[in-house]
Amino acid sequence: EVQLAESGGGLVQPGGSLRLSCVASGFTLRSYEMNWVRQAPGKGLEWVSYLSSSGGTMYYADSVKGRVTISRDNVKNALYLQMNSVRAEDTAVYYCARPPHSGYSAYDGFDLWGQGTKVIVSS
Amino acid sequence: SYELTQPPSVSVFSGQTASISCSGDELGRKHASWYQQKPGQSPVLVIYQSTKRPSGIPARFSGSNSGNTATLTISGTQVTDEADYYCQAWDTSPGNSYVFGTGTKVTVL
Numbered sequence: 358e359v360q361l362a363e364s365g366g367g368l369v370q371p372g373g374s375l376r377l378s379c380v381a382s383g384f385t386l387r388s389y390e391m392n393w394v395r396q397a398p399g400k401g402l403e404w405v406s407y408l409s410s411s412g413g414t415m416y417y418a419d420s421v422k423g424r425v426t427i428s429r430d431n432v433k434n435a436l437y438l439q440m441n442s443v444r445a446e447d448t449a450v451y452y453c454a455r456p457p458h459s460g461y462s463a464y465d466g467f468d469l470w471g472q473g474t475k476v477i478v479s480s
Numbered sequence: 481s482y483e484l485t486q487p488p489s490v491s492v493f494s495g496q497t498a499s500i501s502c503s504g505d506e507l508g509r510k511h512a513s514w515y516q517q518k519p520g521q522s523p524v525l526v527i528y529q530s531t532k533r534p535s536g537i538p539a540r541f542s543g544s545n546s547g548n549t550a551t552l553t554i555s556g557t558q559v560t561d562e563a564d565y566y567c568q569a570w571d572t573s574p575g576n577s578y579v580f581g582t583g584t585k586v587t588v589l
Contacts, residue, residue, distance in 0.1 A: 392578065394523075402515070402523065402566050404578035416576045419481060452522060457534065463570040466513030466528040473522060 359383035359469065361453050366474030369443055377474055379436040379453030386434045387412065388459040392467060393427065393438045395449035395476075405451070406438060410460060420446075443478045450475050482571040484581035491587045498554040500584045502567030505548060512550035513568040514543060516561075523566065527552060554586070562588045 365377040377393070393405040406427040407416040415427050426439040436453050451474050454467035484504040492498035502512060514527035526537050530545035540555045550569075554561055567581035 394578075394580075401564075401583040402517075402568075402580040404568075404580060407576070407578070418577060454523075457525075457528070464511035464513075464529050466515070466525045466568060467523075468525040468528075468534050470522040470524075 361455065361469060361471035363451060363453055363471040363474040366451065366476045368477045368479060370480050371444060371478055373443055373478075375440045375443060375476060377438040377440065377451050377476070379438075379471055381434045381436070381455075384455075386429060386436060387431045389455050390460075390462055391427075391429070391436050392454045393436075394452045394454050394467070394470075395447075396452070396473075397446070397449040400449075403449075408436065440476070443476075445478050448476060448478045482569070482573070482577075482579045484567055484569060484579055486565075486567060486581040486584045488582070489585045489587065491589055492554070492557045493589045494559055495556055498557045498561070498586055500552045500554075500565050500567075500586065502550040502552070502581045503548055504550075504569065504579075504581075507548050507550050507569060508546045510545075510569045510571070512543065512545050514541075514550075514552045515566045515568065516563045517566065518563045526565075557586075557588055559588050562586055 363379045369375045391408050408427045424442045428437045455469040456462035456465045457468040511529045515523040517523040526541045527543035531543045542553045544551050565584045
């Protein structure tokens, strides 16, 4: 079955670090452009980061730029989001998301989402 | 930064047509996607490239995009369509980023 499964969320203190993981099943992650999207409690969706299928291009939302790093492990077929210097406003459910087609797909939206992992930043 | 604005809420009687707007500068020059999200669930793609439906999405969902506004239309709205809906676009100016709309809560009466 084609699916994404996030993990790694939890309670972290302000200023701390956390690494989120997204393991892909049923398809090869490196063939797709991948993204992280988050949703704060009671709020809307916010795109966080993008990784190209080649692995050589990353984009970040201004709200996280300089504090998060997106990466991939082709052997483990997994996507990661390293979060550093976390803030209260980083509290959210974090989803990894995949477009419908491999290769360039900026206009195709995301048709595969994981169930999300919850990050709570609090002292 | 690029912004997409949606009405906070839309109400529609069961069986009638719901239209949800998404406004952004020259949005018609971009491709819009639309997502449905029910409470406690992950988003579901219902429209991509402004007008296309993924497989498995009912034909009552349709999209259009022109000028500064993209529109998601739900024809013959069903109670099961009650959800939050978000538009999305890929912005390349000044940087490269996806942008989500502010979201619209659709209530089926």
